[in-house]
Amino acid sequence: MDLILAQFLTGLAAACSLFLVASGLSLIFGVTRIVNFAHGAFYMLGAYAAYWLQQRLAGPVGFWGAVVLAALLVGALGALMEMTLLRRIYRAPELFQLLATFGVTLMMEDVVVLLFGPEDLLGARAPGLKGAVEVMGQQVPAYDLFLVALGPLVLLALTLALKRTRWGILVRAATQDRDMVAALGVNQKWLFTSVFALGIVLAALGGALQLPRGETAHHTMDLKIIVEAFVVVVIGGLGSVPGAFLAALLVAELNAFGILVLPEVSLVLVFLVMAVVLVARPYGLLGRPQSAQRGALVVTARPWRPFTAPERAIALALAALAAMLPLAGGAYALSVGAEVALFVLFAASLHLVMGAGGMASFGHAAYFGLGAYGAALAVTAGAPMLAALAAGPLLALLGAVAFGWFCVRLSGVYSAMLTLAFAQIAWAVAFQWVGVTGGDNGLIGIWPAAWAASPATFYWLSLAAALLGVALLRMVIFSPFGLALRAVRDNPARAEALGLSRQRVQWAAFAIAGTLAGVAGALFAFLKGSVFPDVLGIPLSVDALAMVLLGGVGTVIGPVPGAILYKLLSIVLVSATAYSKLLLGGLVVALVVAAPRGIAGAALDLLARRRATP
Amino acid sequence: MSAPLLEARGLAKAYGGVEAVRDVSFTLAPGEMLALIGPNGAGKSTLFAMLGGQLRPDAGRVLLQGRDITRVPASGRFALGVGRTFQVAATFPSLSVRENVQTALLSRAGELFRLMGRADRSHRAEADALLGHVGLAGAADRAAGELAYGDVKRLELALALGNAPRLLLMDEPTAGMARAERADLMRLARDIARDRAIGVLFTEHDMEAVFGHADRILVLDRGALIAEGPPDAVRRDPKVRAVYLGEEAGP
Amino acid sequence: MSGGLQLEAQDLAAAYGRAQVLFGVSLALAPGEVLALVGRNGAGKSTTLKAIMGLVPATGTVRLGGQDIARLPAFERARLGLGYVPEDRRIFTDLTVLENLETGRRPPRSGRAPFTEARLFAMFPNLAEMRHRRGGAMSGGEQQMLALARTLMGNPAVLLLDEPSEGLAPRIVAEMAKAVAALKAEGLSILVSEQNVAFTRAIADRALLIERGAVRAAGSVGEIEARLAADALGTDAQ
Structure with missing residues (x-):
């Protein structure tokens, strides 16, 4: 019984960071409709920034100041990304924004290695909360109890901000009907930026607060959290902050007890629950049907058609050329x-x-x-x-x-x-x-x-x-x-x-x-x-997504050049530089902005323009 | 006497206690152009959706040539010979105009799960004939998404005709079209109805289209039929005048 | 004239996707005037208002108080004094009455008493009684009043009212007419699209007949209504 309670408290503590990250993700999606893959990367940056600041600021004030400062700094970085990158692509289909933020994620994974090295960094313990407290005969870390209390407090603060401030009222209004909010004289741009910044502050805070639990800062911590946060957001219902809270509790407790009760299936459990929730409630626990569907994934002004005879000849020639590789390569x-x-x-x-x-x-x-x-x-x-x-x-x-x-x-x-x-x-x-x-x-x-x-x-x-x-x-x-x-x-x-x-x-x-x-x-x-x-x-799934989108999802041939370019580049970059992800991510971001229809799409556009102007 | 092409018997539908359609009955003969009119919120869309299979009525039946199709879903009504066009014309924008029609023809032939063979070579002659019929012969290879709206409406008509329907449901066929195009489209629909003995039921806000091209008119108000008859009779009907123009409008 | 501004639109053309809805609408609204757009469903009345507000891509010019606003985004047009009340009300259903009013709040315009919650509650006593109710739990008539009040919180100089009486009970229509008359008395310029004859007669100074996305006739409300009646029944009015 006591062990169960202790495990339950551990789950609640883990739910805190998860909720912080997921609520930010959910807020951002609700208002901007952006699926922010980089959310995990900002969580990671939050952890690194707090670590770095805590090395330099002394005492309890320094420790807690570092946590807050880290969250604010990373939030400012998030706002910068929103203003410089996302504002350019708000009208694009959802997946392109996902790809752009995926590119940013790749870059950041290398940036932290560049700045902090590849080692795991163990953060300082929280001053004043280093010991353990006895709860019903079990030793529970004091810091965990702090997190257990913090989660609901953040929920309360967010709820108050959304219900009681003008900003919150506008955010909720925009979640339902963005155009009407604009017709009432509200500049959506700044509303979006502020929501984005807040979401990132929450993610970074989640990262910074994980360190004192004994979790290390490392350059792959983004992936695990982003997947769990996605799961939480989807189970809770996209755009719902209370939903994110409920789902974070559910997921964290499933993790905590899964290992205890069913260790063989502990990793599957969360995803099984998500699958069940989605099949039973297609919009999550507290979600609503999404309002307007935005730009379709595939929009093409050119009907797809099979190869013409010359095109088939070119394709066969290229295939034959590829078949001759053994003559040239080892x-x-x-x-x-x-x-x-x-x-x-x-x-x-x-x-x-x-x-x-x-x-x-x-x-x-x-x-x-x-x-x-x-x-x-x-x-x-x-x-x-x-x-x-x-x-x-x-x-x-x-x-x-x-x-x-x-x-x-x-x-x-x-x-x-x-x-x-x-x-x-x-x-x-x-x-x-x-x-x-x-x-x-x-x-x-x-x-x-x-x-x-x-x-x-x-x-x-x-x-x-x-x-x-x-x-x-x-x-x-x-x-x-x-x-x-x-x-x-x-x-x-x-x-x-x-x-x-x-x-x-x-x-x-x-x-x-x-x-x-x-x-x-x-x-x-x-x-x-x-x-x-x-x-x-997941990385392999995302690679495939990137190949198709980079090649041009709206063309028939797109995935072929997309896969060749992406795969070759990643192989070549890995062998040529220690910072292959930085370059690859940068390239992905540049391509999303420069060629939103992909390589093949851009090539076909170019050809069509050539033909139109003799 | 044989059964009418389409018969609605006592159709009713309520949303949360509000009766959108109350006890509506009417018939439609082959080759007939029947217009359904009424003010906003009269229940036209609800009635139309029940006939098209998008909505299940609370009470009443829909009969197609005497056969009860009340419980047949929208996708099943296609096979029974019901074609329809939408208020905002719905075509497949990234397919070519011909491929749009070929989709309908392949669906009628039950061939859409075939993995072999080229779709763009199947039923080509019939597709081109249909396109010629609606005046789109010259646009067969263009993307449907590039057509002017009037032509999209024509293409939609060709799609609906693709399964050689006996009944054609047209929801505001001329909405969004320029004036000259409207008359053309209505004339085309009427010719097709006569030539192929297709019964056409259409809703419309454009009174020129209604009074110029319908054989008979149904007037719906607050969910109930308040008048039915040929255009001249409906035009003179005092109840219709009141509903459409408000009580005070003098003659 | 204290409150209203001159609104002028010329050659407005607009399309939804490929469906062209407006074919060159021009109109002018004097300060303190109420102009009604009359015509059947789908004739282009709503789109005219949306094009003026900047909610649909349109070509043509729009001038507010002499300033060209045709290229400005909707929120800037709102800040310059255009107030828009949409046809389907578009109340924020999750927000309470007070919160809905808050979304519309803009600074007062010089030379006029600003609208406040207190003033609006005096104008629409119904709303005062349900200030904490969620928008989604209100009747159509209450939502319509809330939509108007929400826009008034922005202290507009020109009001664009889209079908304000649609689907409302006669008693509520009368109340709306009273409200519009009061706003006119304050000097607001009002462009209203409307199908209800009695309502139009009660509030409008002039009317335009919109048909198939173009202005077919201009005149007094009575003249335009007669024209519309004749057209609807297919008799020749000319």
């Missing part, structure tokens, strides 16, 4: 080439769902990873390579059919978050089912059969899979089914009136895309000779 180049080819297939499969289907997916790595694990498990069970190459995609197909059935029942950000939840569930299973998957140690010894073992042959195999896969996807896109998929994306109501069921069409697209991602994943397992839970991880 084993390393061929392995890089194979990896790029597999990611082209991976990105192209996501593009079927996103580009042709208009559904955002934050969890496409699930199917890549299921393909990889399917193949690796088959090999471990003694199957030959070809059978393993069939087993992988089959597992991916099963996953896509099961997950897709739920995802197509929601729409917009909620549907995208559900894809993320399923990917995380798959990841957690791979991570925790040690008996089968090897857990963190992964499955090793997944080497190709003798006939495919040489670097050149494996490269050709990967290239062939990519070329055939992309050709197949193009065939699907231009088939009657592809037309139906694009019709549903363009106008679901009109499609229904023509006798088309949106959910069935999108579900089938999910299955096809999942299977092809599984092919890429299965080959990837053989390329690396091993499989680790990373192949199901």
